[in-house]
Amino acid sequence: MNAKCFVILFVAVSVGWLAPKVRAQGFAGLGTDAQGFSVPQRGHQLSFPADHGPHPDYRIEWWYVTANLQGDDGKRYGAQWTLFRSALGPVERRGFADPQIWIGHAALTTSTRQLVAEKFGRGGVGQAGVTLAPFRAWIDDWEMKGAPAAPGADLLSTLTLRAAGEGFSFSLGLTTKKPLVLQGDHGYSPKSAEGQASYYYSQPFFDVDGTIAINDSRIKVRGQAWLDREWSSQPLSSQQTGWDWFSLHLDNGEKVMAFRLRDQQAGFMSVTWISPDGQPEPLPAGSITLNPARQAWVNGRQIPVAWHLRIPDKDLDIMTEPLNDQSWMSTFTPYWEGPIAVKGTRSGQGYLEMTGY
DSSP: OOOOHHHHHHHHHHTTOSOHHHHHTGGGGGGSOOTTSOOOOTTOOOOTTGGGSOOTTSSEEEEEEEEEEEETTSOEEEEEEEEEEEESSSOOOSGGGOOEEEEEEEEEEOSSOEEEEEEEEETTTTSEEEETTTTEEEETTEEEEEOOOOTTOOTTSEEEEEEEETTEEEEEEEEOOSOOEEOTBTTEEEOSTTOOEEEEEEEEEEEEEEEEEETTEEEEEEEEEEEEEEEESSOSOTTOOEEEEEEEEETTSOEEEEEEEEOSSSOEEEEEEEOTTSOEEEEOGGGOEEEEEEEEEETTEEEEEEEEEEEGGGTEEEEEEESOTTOEEOSSSOEEEEEEEEEESSOEEEEEEEOOO
16 A cells, blocks of 8 residues: 555645644545545556656655665665655646645665655646656656656656665666556555545566665665555545555565555455566455564554564465664654565565554
């Protein structure tokens, strides 16, 4: 799910662009009425390359990359790059009258440090945005940029990713020849039993090569990256308080996307099993169990940082452990997100995001 749409909502509130009563609704404010914005419809066919670009008639949207990295110093790292778009109205205008709000998050995780940066921007003035042919998503000097695509190739098959914050930076090249993965029902991803949903697709097959910098130290890295694209206008029900989202790179080439949206009941779960050649297999919600295995004190609260995941039909029985328990995103609306290791009936690595704790 890894949808950080709640971040956009709260940032908009923080700068006075939404009514004060929305702040009091907390995370559940994402379950409010779509208020004239478009809403996802089952059966709608995603269209590429157009759907790599922005959808201003939807309220919330993001371009999101996580990377599991191995340095030439023998150490493991994680990198995150995210651009959010939030609309105060379902239109685009030039200049500061444009109702589009843009937010960037970047992070670099080591075994002992979580380095985080955040940017804010307005639409209509060139400070941030997304364009196609060639693809470019940016906010200030952070960017995710595509190379001119060969005929028939996807615009996102070759990317460069750049960001910098206090004490860190990264410049990464991402390449893949695998197809995009449509999550849920051909890209329509339900988020509750009441019918809330998003459009959601992924590219989980990137190979990564590049450089990270921590203070004055530059480190060459290689690894795997996962890109998520998602947009909606009312993605959650009013009873949902947060989520736990996993993206897993298994060592046999398979990938797994799984999330649980928490409420006062059992929660709403979704899981997609992805074959090494990129074919997605949505599994029934009851096919997976997600249980916390270990908690840690993080920023003054207890958070389940290690997890036990089981999918019996796929002979998956694994434990996940974080690279760094303290993978706390100290952004305006904070959350936990960081790289994880996978051990059990499968081995591998991935990313975990947790909100609402």
